[in-house]
Amino acid sequence: MQIFIQTIVTGLVTGCLYALIALGYSMVYGVLKLLNFAHGDLYMVGAFIGYYIIQWFGGSSALIIPVWLVIIVMLLVSAVAVGGLGVAIERFAYRPLRDAPRIAPLITALGISFILEDSVLLLFGGYVRSYNTPSFIPYSASFHISGVNISSMQVLIVALSVAMMAGLFVLVNRTLFGKSMRAVASDREAAEMLGINVNRTIAMTFFVGSAMAGVAGVMSGLANEPISNIIGFLAGLKAFTAAVVGGIGSIPGAMVGGLVIGFCEAFSASYISSQYSDLIVFGILIATMLIRPQGIFGTPPLQKV
Amino acid sequence: MKARRLFIGALGVMALASVTIFGATSSAHVAKVAAAKCSTSISVEAPYATGPATQQGLEQLHFAQYAVAADNKAFGIHVSLGKNDTGLNPALATTVTNSVVASGAVAAVGPAGSQEVEAIGPIYAKAGMAFISGSATNSALTTSGANPTFFRVVAPDAVQGPQDANYIIKKLKPKAVLIIDDEEAYSTGLVSVMQPILANAGITVNHQSYNGTDTGATLQSDMSSLVSSQLNPSETVVILPWQSAPNANLFATTMAAAGKTATIFGTDGTDSPGQFVASGAYVSNFGPDISTSKSKLDKAIVKGVAKFGPYGSFGLPTYAATDVLMRAIASVCKAGKKPSRSNVLAAVKKTKIPAGQTPLGLNIAFKSDGDLKNGVFYLFHINAKGTYVPVPTKA
Numbered sequence: 001m002q003i004f005i006q007t008i009v010t011g012l013v014t015g016c017l018y019a020l021i022a023l024g025y026s027m028v029y030g031v032l033k034l035l036n037f038a039h040g041d042l043y044m045v046g047a048f049i050g051y052y053i054i055q056w057f058g059g060s061s062a063l064i065i066p067v068w069l070v071i072i073v074m075l076l077v078s079a080v081a082v083g084g085l086g087v088a089i090e091r092f093a094y095r096p097l098r099d100a101p102r103i104a105p106l107i108t109a110l111g112i113s114f115i116l117e118d119s120v121l122l123l124f125g126g127y128v129r130s131y132n133t134p135s136f137i138p139y140s141a142s143f144h145i146s147g148v149n150i151s152s153m154q155v156l157i158v159a160l161s162v163a164m165m166a167g168l169f170v171l172v173n174r175t176l177f178g179k180s181m182r183a184v185a186s187d188r189e190a191a192e193m194l195g196i197n198v199n200r201t202i203a204m205t206f207f208v209g210s211a212m213a214g215v216a217g218v219m220s221g222l223a224n225e226p227i228s229n230i231i232g233f234l235a236g237l238k239a240f241t242a243a244v245v246g247g248i249g250s251i252p253g254a255m256v257g258g259l260v261i262g263f264c265e266a267f268s269a270s271y272i273s274s275q276y277s278d279l280i281v282f283g284i285l286i287a288t289m290l291i292r293p294q295g296i297f298g299t300p301p302l303q304k305v
Numbered sequence: 306m307k308a309r310r311l312f313i314g315a316l317g318v319m320a321l322a323s324v325t326i327f328g329a330t331s332s333a334h335v336a337k338v339a340a341a342k343c344s345t346s347i348s349v350e351a352p353y354a355t356g357p358a359t360q361q362g363l364e365q366l367h368f369a370q371y372a373v374a375a376d377n378k379a380f381g382i383h384v385s386l387g388k389n390d391t392g393l394n395p396a397l398a399t400t401v402t403n404s405v406v407a408s409g410a411v412a413a414v415g416p417a418g419s420q421e422v423e424a425i426g427p428i429y430a431k432a433g434m435a436f437i438s439g440s441a442t443n444s445a446l447t448t449s450g451a452n453p454t455f456f457r458v459v460a461p462d463a464v465q466g467p468q469d470a471n472y473i474i475k476k477l478k479p480k481a482v483l484i485i486d487d488e489e490a491y492s493t494g495l496v497s498v499m500q501p502i503l504a505n506a507g508i509t510v511n512h513q514s515y516n517g518t519d520t521g522a523t524l525q526s527d528m529s530s531l532v533s534s535q536l537n538p539s540e541t542v543v544i545l546p547w548q549s550a551p552n553a554n555l556f557a558t559t560m561a562a563a564g565k566t567a568t569i570f571g572t573d574g575t576d577s578p579g580q581f582v583a584s585g586a587y588v589s590n591f592g593p594d595i596s597t598s599k600s601k602l603d604k605a606i607v608k609g610v611a612k613f614g615p616y617g618s619f620g621l622p623t624y625a626a627t628d629v630l631m632r633a634i635a636s637v638c639k640a641g642k643k644p645s646r647s648n649v650l651a652a653v654k655k656t657k658i659p660a661g662q663t664p665l666g667l668n669i670a671f672k673s674d675g676d677l678k679n680g681v682f683y684l685f686h687i688n689a690k691g692t693y694v695p696v697p698t699k700a
Contacts, residue, residue, distance in 0.1 A: 007534065010529040011526075130555075130580070220525070223522075225524060226357075230355075233520075269530030269531075270535075273515075274514070274530055277523070
């Protein structure tokens with residue numbers, strides 16, 4: 001029972017990270033019908049930003065400001081910087097191809113992904129880094145409940161992810177921007193005719209989605225995961241799987257899909273073997289495409305008779 | 306008469322001056338000719354730019370660069386060093402090896418990983434080129450016969466595995482251990498050597514695997530699952546024969562965060578001070594730590610490599626590997642021949658470097674299969690400050 005609950009904790013944390021990245025995929029697909037394969041690398045850039053902020057404030061063993069303040073700065077700076085990067089990518093790489101055949105921006109997205117990875121490699125080298133979180137958040141700051149261990153970082157990741165997802169839900173459903181976004185996702189030309197600034201709406205969508213990926217990158221680093229220029233590739237693929245399973249283009253779908261993938265990964269690693277967890281996750285992707293291609297929350301495409 | 310004497314004297318001085326000048330330029334010319342004749346190139350293959358072991362790859366690169374600079378000066382030869390990043394990836398290693406072969410280099414240093422040697426051994430064999438690794442330890446690399454031009458200046462896993470297993474049995478005395486491989490040839494090779502020894506000593510061995518190429522949240526999920534569901538309370542030692550020191554550190558921190566206190570035992574792939582810093586863990590390595598050695602040679606090496614990059618014990622054997630090649634080239638040149646792949650290979654096979662002339666502290670000579678004769682492994686214990694403290698390996 002202890003292993004079961006511990007696995008749920010692991011799955012929840014992993015699922016929340018995948019959900020945050022998957023939301024970006026779904027939002028961009030919703031407004032542009034584009035699978036932004038560079039999205040996983042925005043998560044990687046966010047992780048690097050967080051790492052260098054720690055170094056700027058003295059390094060993990062000798063922070064010159066309180067830990068809570070460093071974490072807030074990391075999250076905010078990463079969100080704004082990666083959000084801005086997402087807007088720049090949309091403006092210069094995707095907007096000129098908005099009316100081109102769908103394959104063109106898809107290939108561009110792959111190219112952007114490689115550019116981001118190799119740029120980080122050239123700028124910072126291939127040395128694998130770590131936030132070394134235990135240096136500033138000791139192991140004693142953990143909760144032990146009936147043999148189940150929950151670290152303070154895991155609590156922070158889940159709490160922050162839930163807060164961000166709730167905030168996004170409010171943004172999309174209760175604000176003018178959200179209304180504009182849903183209108184553009186529904187019919188871009190009609191939205192434009194109604195006076196909605198489509199370019200600004202799409203840019204803001206990219207900003208929000210990319211910011212969430214950047215924050216996910218920082219949280220991964222705080223979970224003490226090794227940071228390198230290639231971490232975005234697998235995370236992006238898993239998040240893409242989550243978005244498809246939940247229903248590509250659906251925001252609640254991305255959240256649920258992320259959790260589904262996170263739990264599947266954790267349970268397969270715990271009860272079968274971590275050797276098979278990737279196999280199982282991508283098997284779920286194929287099964288989804290075969291059985292319910294629109295995903296859990298997606299709507300089947302209308303067929304005109 | 307006097308004028309005649311003066312004239313003869315002047316002629317003599319001029320003759321002497323001419324002979325001197327001619328001799329000097331001739332020596333310089335001969336030296337230049339000799340250097341030109343002994344001008345060749347070798348290549349180093351190491352994961353210094355990409356992949357999970359760039360820290361170790363950089364150490365290897367820097368030691369190779371220093372060895373070439375120092376031996377060019379010592380032997381009066383001119384060898385240039387090409388550098389090639391392999392990312393610890395067999396596919397990338399294959400690509401760079403093909404370009405090394407095409408470049409005309411007479412021999413190579415590296416690669417780092419056993420899985421890379423498996424991939425490129427046949428390429429170098431076909432080219433008739435010697436390649437010497439300072440870190441590939443899988444025993445089958447020399448016993449399979451598939452890599453006839455492969456040499457190594459480190460002991461194979463057939464030495465590391467039993468040494469580590471016996472140390473664990475006699476000093477750590479566990480009743481049960483967890484050993485986790487990362488599915489690579491290096492890792493599974495060590496497990497296949499250590500597991501029977503531990504089992505024969507009456508220790509229960511729990512063997513698990515994880516995907517060593519996982520990154521990010523997937524990797525964290527793997528570690529969390531291994532710690533929470535695979536590490537049983539009775540298993541007081543966890544053996545990590547991995548090639549990624551950061552992954553080993555992540556396992557250690559995940560384990561500590563879960564409140565578990567098993568002793569971690571890492572093999573040479575986890576030797577990376579600064580990346581694997583788990584207090585109380587052990588790390589075995591094929592190279593000694595000469596950073597505090599009082600020997601003249603060791604001090605010169607530590608000082609010399611610092612011009613290229615920071616010192617590290619993982620990269621030290623690559624200095625020895627490069628030195629072997631440089632000595633082989635120098636011996637070919639001394640015999641009046643132009644270095645070629647075949648004569649350098651033949652010279653490498655005859656290598657005999659006494660212990661006092663190498664920082665590894667042992668004679669360097671190769672068996673017929675390319676293995677180092679009488680190779681040993683070293684053991685370190687990580688203290689609370691993250692420092693690697695040498696410990697005696699005799700259990």
